[in-house]
Structures are given as C-alpha cells and as structure tokens.
Amino acid sequence: xxxxxxLIDDNADVREIARLSLELTADVEVDTAGSGREGLxxxxxxxxxxxxxxxxxPELDGPATxxxxxxxxxTEGVPVVFITARVQASERxxxxxxxxxxxLEKPFDPVRIGPALAAILGW
Amino acid sequence: xxxxxxxxxxxxxxxxxxxPDRSLxxxxxxxxxxxxxxPRWPPRWTEEEREATRGLLLVVAVALVLLSLVFxxxxxxxxxxxxxxxxxxxxxxxxxxxLERSAVWSRTSGILLVALLAVLVAETGGHxxxxxDLYLLVLVFTAAFRSTLRFAEIAxxxxxxxxxxxxxxxxxxxxxxxxxxxxxxxxxxxGIVHLLVQQFHRSARERDLATQELRSLFAHHPDAVLxxxxxxxVEERNEAAEHLLGPVERLVGAALPSERDRVxxxxxIAGTGTPGTAETVLRRTTGxxxxxxxxxxxxxxxxGIVGVYxxxxxxxxxxxxxxxxxxxxxxxxxxxRTPLTAVHGAIGLLASGLVDPSSxxxxxxxxxxxxxxxxxxxxxSDLLDLERLESGSATLQLEDHPAQDLVDxxxxxxAPQAEARRLDVRSDxxxxxxxxxxxxxxxxxxxxxxxxxKFSAPGGSxxxxxxxxxxxxxxxxxxHGRGVPDDHxxxxxDRFAQVEPADADRGSGxxxxxxxxIVRQHGGRVWVERTSGGGSTFCFTLxxxxxxxx
Numbered sequence: 075x076x077x078x079x080x081l082i083d084d085n086a087d088v089r090e091i092a093r094l095s096l097e098l099t100a101d102v103e104v105d106t107a108g109s110g111r112e113g114l115x116x117x118x119x120x121x122x123x124x125x126x127x128x129x130x131x132p133e134l135d136g137p138a139t140x141x142x143x144x145x146x147x148x149t150e151g152v153p154v155v156f157i158t159a160r161v162q163a164s165e166r167x168x169x170x171x172x173x174x175x176x177x178l179e180k181p182f183d184p185v186r187i188g189p190a191l192a193a194i195l196g197w
Numbered sequence: 198x199x200x201x202x203x204x205x206x207x208x209x210x211x212x213x214x215x216x217p218d219r220s221l222x223x224x225x226x227x228x229x230x231x232x233x234x235x236p237r238w239p240p241r242w243t244e245e246e247r248e249a250t251r252g253l254l255l256v257v258a259v260a261l262v263l264l265s266l267v268f269x270x271x272x273x274x275x276x277x278x279x280x281x282x283x284x285x286x287x288x289x290x291x292x293x294x295x296l297e298r299s300a301v302w303s304r305t306s307g308i309l310l311v312a313l314l315a316v317l318v319a320e321t322g323g324h325x326x327x328x329x330d331l332y333l334l335v336l337v338f339t340a341a342f343r344s345t346l347r348f349a350e351i352a353x354x355x356x357x358x359x360x361x362x363x364x365x366x367x368x369x370x371x372x373x374x375x376x377x378x379x380x381x382x383x384x385x386x387x388g389i390v391h392l393l394v395q396q397f398h399r400s401a402r403e404r405d406l407a408t409q410e411l412r413s414l415f416a417h418h419p420d421a422v423l424x425x426x427x428x429x430x431v432e433e434r435n436e437a438a439e440h441l442l443g444p445v446e447r448l449v450g451a452a453l454p455s456e457r458d459r460v461x462x463x464x465x466i467a468g469t470g471t472p473g474t475a476e477t478v479l480r481r482t483t484g485x486x487x488x489x490x491x492x493x494x495x496x497x498x499x500x501g502i503v504g505v506y507x508x509x510x511x512x513x514x515x516x517x518x519x520x521x522x523x524x525x526x527x528x529x530x531x532x533x534r535t536p537l538t539a540v541h542g543a544i545g546l547l548a549s550g551l552v553d554p555s556s557x558x559x560x561x562x563x564x565x566x567x568x569x570x571x572x573x574x575x576x577x578s579d580l581l582d583l584e585r586l587e588s589g590s591a592t593l594q595l596e597d598h599p600a601q602d603l604v605d606x607x608x609x610x611x612a613p614q615a616e617a618r619r620l621d622v623r624s625d626x627x628x629x630x631x632x633x634x635x636x637x638x639x640x641x642x643x644x645x646x647x648x649x650x651k652f653s654a655p656g657g658s659x660x661x662x663x664x665x666x667x668x669x670x671x672x673x674x675x676x677h678g679r680g681v682p683d684d685h686x687x688x689x690x691d692r693f694a695q696v697e698p699a700d701a702d703r704g705s706g707x708x709x710x711x712x713x714x715i716v717r718q719h720g721g722r723v724w725v726e727r728t729s730g731g732g733s734t735f736c737f738t739l740x741x742x743x744x745x746x747x
Binding site: 091 | 530531534535536537538539540541542543545546549551552558561562565568569
C-alpha cells in the first residue's frame, strides 16, 4: 500500500532530491512544503501517514511546527521524523524528548533514506 | 588632511625618547584599562601607632629605673639624684619625639643618657655609688638595644664604662680586681641581649614585610579575592571582589541558583584540605550573571584548616567569544551541509542507477548537483577569505588609486548580470584618488553592486557615487529594490544574515561581513540607509589615512 509522506524543508534542491530518493527507495508518495506554515496548511487539510520535518528553518522552525501539529486534533496522531543538518548526541536526545519518532541526518544516503524512514515508522 | 598630519608629527617630536609615560591613563592605554588607582603604597605608620609605641618605650624606661632603685639599698638612696635621673629619662624621651627625624640625635641620645648617669655616679661616690648598678644596666642596654653599633659608639661607651668607676678617688687594687671579674659578665650579658635584640628586629621586620607583601597581593589583585570561613561566610574581600560582587555575605549567595551546588561542592572539598577550581556563574552587583573561573584554596595554619581563599576571575569576555564561535560553527556547518545534502543526494541517485542520467529527471538532478557544488565552492572560499581577513593575516597593500578606476573595475565585473536584468548602472565620482588596498576595495564595491543587481527589479537603475566629506571618501551604492527592513539594518552585516529565507540561494551570506571587515581594516565605517522612494543605499567611508581600525 502506497503511503503518503509530507516533506517540509526550506531548501528547494534538498526537497527535490529527498522527494526523488524517498519515492524511488520506498513505497511512498511524497508531497512537499517549503516552510513550516505551508506544511501545517497541507497537513491539516489532508493529514498524511507521516511527516518528515526539517529542524532548522526560518520563522517557524521544526520544533515550533511540531507543537502546532501536536496541538491540532487532525494531526496530533501523525508520526513526525526530524531531518536535520545539526546532529549531536545531546541534540538528538533533545529532539526525541519532544516526541518525534526518529531523527534522520543530512546529508542522507539517497539509496537508504526510504528503508531508514520505513524502519523508524515500523512500516 | 596635511595640517592634521603636521600637528601630530610635532606632538610626537616634543616627546622625549626613552622616558615612557607611566601615568595611570598611559599604562591603561597599553594594558587595555585593567589597572585601577589603588591606595598609596607602602603604608605609613599612623600617628596613633607612633604615639602608642612611644608611650610603651617610656613606661619600660621608667619601670627599669624604678626596678633598679628597688634593688639598691633603700637607706642610701638620695631623692635628689633619683629625680635627676627620672627627669633625664623623661626629657630624653620627649626630646627624642621632637628630634625623631634626626638620625644623629637618635644615635646619640642613648649615649647622652649614659654620660649623664656617668656624671651622677662620679658625683655620688664613683665605684661606691648606689647608682653604679643602674648606670651599668643603662649602659649595657643602650649598647645592646641597638641592632647595629658603630665603632665610635663602642669606644665612647667603653670609656664611659671604665671612666666613671675610676673617677672615685679611693679606687684601689681590690676594686680593680672586682671590676675585672665583673666586666666579662657584663659584656656577656650585653652580647646576648644584643644578639636577641638583633634577631628580634630582623624577624619582626621580615614578618612585617611578608605580611605587607601578602596584604598588597590580596588588596590589589585584579581578580576578586575573598577570605571565607569554612562554612562559606565572607570574612574579607578585596577591592576587585567589592567591584565584581558587591557586599556579598556568602559566596554561595553570589552564585546563580543553578550553580550553587557546584560552589558548595568546591567549598566542601576545600574543607578536606584540597584546592579546587571550576568555571561557574556568579551574579554581579548589578544583578547580571558573570562567567568566572573560581579557585578555592584552603588556608592551612596552626596544624589545621582555618579558612578558605576564593579567587574569582572574570572570564566573561572569553566565554562570550566561545559562545559566538560555537554559534558560528553551528550556523556554518548548517550552511555547508545544506548544499552538501543536495549534491550528495543527487550524485547518489545517479550513481546508484535509481535515476537515469540521460533522462529529463537525470538532467535536472545533475543540474541540482552542479549548482549546489558551485554554492559550496563559493561558501568555502568566502569562509576562508573572511577568516584570513579577520585573523589579520591578510595585510592591506595601501596605495593611491584613482577612485574612478576602482568603480569601473567593480562595474565591469557585474556588467553581465546587470545587462541580463536590463539594469541602468551609472557612476558619479567626485574624488580624484583614494588611498586604499585597491583589490580589496574593488571586491567590496563588486559585492555591494552585485547585491544591488540581485535585489533590483528588471529594468531598474543603480547609482554608484564617490564623494569627499570631512576628510573621508564616502562611497554609495544606491538601488531601488525591495530595501532592507528596519529590523535588519543592524544585523545585515552579520554572518549568514539573510532578510528572506530564499536569499540564501542568491549568496553565501558572507558577502556583507567580508565588506565590513575590509572597510574596518581601512579604518572606515559601513552602513545601510533607506533610498528615498524605496530601495536601499549601502555606504562606506575610507579615511584619508587608512589602516587604523576604529
């Protein structure tokens, strides 16, 4: 069964490469958003099976977007995976404490990102 | 310009070489303002201390006289001569107060007293005098209580010692034998007292000196130094501690609540006799936190730990620099990882065969890889450039350059982009030459004009001008684009500052910081203004005598 993933990242090139990689390495259909605000609009309009969320974004960053997602009854149950260029052990623990299902690192391996996401979400 | 140079040369010429200015302001200019005016050093005895010492000496002298009188035959004591002796002692003591500054008087007053007594002894019976023992006692102690004796003094005292008893007419062979037997004993006594006095003087002086040196170290140490009891109450604090922490009563009370356990632990360790150190945060008198390096040293005395010294060094400047560096590394690594993610992903997709390179999707993926590689290259070279400029390893090559040439070179570099956007770029140069590092100023102008091109609407216009004002050359790059919002005016020259997220795709985020560093190295200023009617005007100045950072 093809699952729907919403990818929120402020960099257009990263969005495009991540979308391609996910669709080619996992049975998913990827919708993208270029900001936290746009992501929230798309997620509430049609809740996806999972959300891949960039941590470092201007204005509404990853953690802030996550709070809005959790506060909204339409998206509170959607699993969220952070994707970030800043990963240190302490930060990873901090992210997990926010209640995300997992953290993916940038730069990612395009061949393995799909299986990695599926493993995190238990698909 | 030339008038300024002339006057500064004259001022420098009148300064005598080889006599460095050691006034407090001059020293502080050298050391960056770390020295504060302290109390006068070394400390002088106060008048009260001097009076107390004098009184004590007088009491001792009178007591000695009375004691010697008690041990002579009471029946034989004549009141008159005794009063003369007491009077002489008092007069000597009081006179010496007036004459204390006279070295001759301080050395001769004792001998005068002895001479006075010698006359008394001779008048009252010489060898048979009741005052002979008192006389010898004063004589011996006059000699002994000096930490140093001169040959003349020894000679005078010896003559007096022998002369007075001899002055009695009935002095015979038995008396001479007695004197010869007694003399060695007196000399021995005098020698021992002299040695003891000398020792006492020396150790007291050394102790005083050591105490004064330690007090000076404590009082004038630029770090905050507090003397604490073992339970952490402040007993004493130096000037720097007063300045940093104010009238704090407990060291733990000065720590931020989150840091109290750490300070407590240090004090507990000190209680076992072990010194400890930690970086922690104390509160300033003003309430704001201050990063300090705290050193706790137990004070070992009398076979136990009697207290603790706490030394707090203000390290807030270093910590601020570390925080800025950490933040810069975090931002820079994010800025580098983002294009790297795109390149790595794109090439991985093509290399693994997931995307066919000859397909449309393949060509699009390749172009993402290419543009992000370019961005990486630009970022890395800008980072290195900025690093070189800020570390000071890139020195300025100052020469006189025609201002028109500098502007023309910059405009030629951005001409292709400007033409592509059909922009009208004009220049108005009002200053013949400027003294600067030509390459660096062209780089600055190219950057600013390049930004103006990027942020101008197609078909718009850009004006570049150079004018002289107040001994400076003022460069202006005027565009009519979207402008810089007011809340970005102060931060736009910071590293990786972008007004809009999408701007990151247009530049490295390091162009303006590089411009600012170059201009500041020249001793100029750089700022942004609002262009009337919309858009922004980036300005910078170059002083006539560049190279001194402001």
